[in-house]
Amino acid sequence: MATFDFGRMMLDLLMICAAYVLSGRFYYWFSQHIVYDDYYWVLLIFCVLFVLVMHFARMYNVTTFKYIDRIITRVVGATMAASLIIGALVFMMQFKETSRLFFLLFSGISCGFVILLRVLSAEWGGAVRGRAPAVLFVGERAEFEQYRHFINLSSMKCKFEEAVAFGDARIDTLEKFEDFLVVRRLDEVVFVYSRKSEFQYEGYMAVCEDMGITMRLVIDTVEMPVSKRFIQSVGTFPVITFHSVPVDRVQLCLKTIFDVSGALIGLVIASPILLITAAAIKLESPGPVFFRQPRVGVNGKVFNILKFRSMYIDAEQRKAELMPYNEMRDDFMFKMKHDPRVTRVGAVIRKYSIDELPQLINVIKREMSLVGTRPPTVDEVARYSRRHRRRISIRPGITGMWQVNGRSTIYDFEQVVALDTLYIDQWTIGLDIKLIWKTVEVLLNHKGAC
DSSP, X not given: OOOBOHHHHHHHHXXXXXXXXXXXXXXXXXXXXXXXXXXXXXXXXXXXXXXXHHHHTTTTBTTSOOXXXXXXXXXXXXXXXXXXXXXXXXXXXXXXXXXXXXXXXXXXXXXXXXXXXXXXXXXXXXXXXXXXXXXXXXXXXXXXXHHHHHHHHSSOOOEEEEEEOTTOTTSSSHHHHHHHHHHXXXXXXXXXXXXXXXXXXXXXXXXXXXXXXXXXXXXXXXXXXXXXXXXXEXXXXXXXXXXXXXXXXXXXXXXXXXXXXXXXXXXXXXXXXXXXXXXHHHHHSSSOSEEEEEEEOGGGOEEEEEEEOOBOTTHHHHHHHHGGGOOSSSSSSOOOTTOTTBOHHHHHHHHTTGGGTTHHHHHHTTSSEEEOBOOOBHHHHXXXXXXGGGGGSSOBEEEOHHHHTTGGGOOOHHHHHHHHHHHHHHOOHHHHXXXXXXXXXXXXXXXXXX
């Protein structure tokens, strides 16, 4: 069965066209001006861009689960992407006659219509699936229930006629299996491939092939405690990918846009603070305004992190003599509440986390993200055990789980690792926004600064 859901795409396009008509009607009520003929190009470009983004987000794949939150986030993301690109075209081409009100109405109603139809079909679509192939499931009962649950979450049409175990007397020989398929008039057979089973798959699959019956092989793969998995084709080879880091291309693209645009906006807004801080550092003590230090980024790549200098210039040389006062329990990180190396200006900018602002430049250079794991030093990573290295499997961030959960009150490195890996496991764009909002709250309340 083809995996591309052509019908779903056509329904989305129908909703967008309906939104175009309704937007024109609303705009006429507001302005007494008919705009249908003026903006056909907007409708055409929007449809193409929307469908492309939704396709890359696997929203036209019949195997994609119809979770409500996934529907909402991906339809909103596709609408925003299409709207931003059209907006950029309008700006570059200087179309002065373009109505912003109509464009906003069209984008908003399109998004609402598509979400509404998809949510309704996710809730009640199972009752109107139409002609579905008759399917035999060969496997354990628990596997069958789980498989049927997942099928019902997708757009795949499937009518289960029967579920039989591997050793069922009705199919324990190839002849019985063939008779079973003929009597039940089956269209498909789903086999569960298990490493523990001695079931002779090849012979049974050969029977299906000779009879022209579609086969599916559900692979009972190695269980990994953290990794998610997906299957794709490389040429004629089916490949199972296990991943414990985010690989959703749409969300990662949105994160990149979010990071770079956020960093640029942040630099513009914070520019007066940056200038005042630079002057204060220069006036109080000799040395450079900025502190550069090698840090370890994604998958071990080293970069120079940029901060405002908050210590005297001999701070690194004095670190060894202060190690006995380290408040961290395992010496992976160094933390000292009343560090004598910190200048007066440094104490202030640390309290309000102003010393971190130059890292926005690291974000623009794609060495860091706005939100991520804590960027470790080279010496720290050299002492990591295997499981600690998962912390550096994604880009480090200016803020993250550790920062918003009381960084100055955490003295156990394993707790830092636990918070960072929790972020990796649960990451979404929504979580990034939530953590940035929490960071603002922490800064305003002066909690957790060190």
